[in-house]
Every structure is written in C-alpha cells, then in structure tokens.
Amino acid sequence: MEFFDFGTVFFLVAAVVIFFQLRNVLGRRTGNERPPFDPYTAARTPDKSKDSAKSPENVVALPRKRSAGEANDDAYRPIDAVAQPGTxxxxxxxxxxxxxPGFEPKxxxxxxxxxxxxxxxxxADGDRKTLKxxxxxxxxEGFVAAIADRESRSEKIQSSFVGIDKADFVxxxxxxxxxxxxxxxxSELISATRDSAGTVIDGDPETVAEVKDVWTFARDTRSRDPNWKLVATEAED
Structure with missing residues (x-):
C-alpha cells in the first residue's frame, strides 16, 4: 500500500478549505444580485431612460391657466352666436x-x-290670473282694460295658436x-271676434293669419325671481 506523503496531504486539505470558502461566498444570495444578462432580451428591450427623455407620450401636459380675457370670451361665445360682435x-x-352670469340668449x-x-x-280667453x-x-292694466271693454260688449275671441315662425333679438x-x-x-294665428249673437265681427275663424309683434321683456337682475315679464308691446305692420 502506498501512503501519501506530507506535501500531498497538505495540498488536499488546503484545496478542501478553499473550496468551502468559495462556496460560502459565491453560493450566498444577498438580495442585491442583478439578473443574468441575456444579450437577446437586451437587444429587444428599449432603453427606457433614453425613451422617456425623447418620447412625448411620457410627458404629462399640465392644463394651461386661462387669462381673464379668455374666460370672458368663453362666457360671451353664446352671445356672439346670436349677435354680431361690436354691434x-x-x-x-x-x-x-x-x-x-346665468343669462343665456338661446x-x-x-x-x-x-x-x-x-x-x-x-x-283671448280673458285669463287675468295667467296674465298677471x-x-x-x-x-x-292695459290688457285687463281691453278684456273688460270686450266683455262689456259681450264679445268673445275665438283663437287658435298655430306657431311661431321666427323670433329674433332686436x-x-x-x-x-x-x-x-x-x-x-x-307668429301664425287663427283668430276671430264674435259678438253676443255669435256673428264674426273681426278676423276669420278659417284663415291662418301672420302676426308680427315687437315685445320687450325685463327682469331685475338683483331679484331672486328668475322670471322675465312683458313690459312693452308694439304691433308691426
């Protein structure tokens, strides 16, 4: 039987010790290791740090604050749609x-x-409550006076409202x-006035007549009441 000499044993022991030391170091994970480098994946994966600097898709555009003039232009746009600016x-x-601010033309x-x-x-119906x-x-007061005068003669108005053809700001x-x-x-209206006997004394119960009026509406902007009232009437020939 052959025996190892002292030198051979020494190197064997040293090799075993070095192996375990390297294993302890190389085989231990610290949690900070980078994943293995894959050259094919790296070639297909864009560099996000560079793209983020160049691509506008990664830029979030903040809303631009409007000036007071631009805000007013938006508020007046519905008005400009019905009336020529500057008039x-x-x-x-x-x-x-x-x-x-709540006023809207349309x-x-x-x-x-x-x-x-x-x-x-x-x-036409003599409905004072609605008119008030x-x-x-x-x-x-003017409408009620006309109704009272009509009633004093026992006259009645037979009226049918057909519709409004046109309404424009003046x-x-x-x-x-x-x-x-x-x-x-x-507007278009069918209207006839009859006397106490039922005889037509004005208008035509069978004919649609065109009626042209110029009416003025008003309201106090300081009031909480949002309703407008008729303040003036004028018949147009």
Missing amino acids: DLNKGLRAIKDAD TFLEGAKMAYEMIVMAF NLLSREVF SAEMKGSEAHVTLRIV
Missing part, C-alpha cells in the same frame, strides 16, 4: 350677461316664445339693475 345688440347682451329666447303663446291665448304672472303692472340693454330685451316675433 349695440351684442354690447347690450354682454352687459346683461355681466349683471346676470335659453331666454325659448322661454320668451313659450311666454308669447301663453300671453296671446290668455288674452307674465306681465308688468302697466302692461297688465335690442338689449341694462337700465340700472333691470335687464331689457326686445324681440321681433312672427
């Missing part, structure tokens, strides 16, 4: 908008057309705190 009508509507126009029909029919809610005191202005808007309204 007296446009200036008047803008003044009303300044006094009453909304007002729709409301005025509904009020027009209600007033016309209430006058829609007319100013002066106009109400003028607008602020009178102190009171907003005034004048409209030209073209």
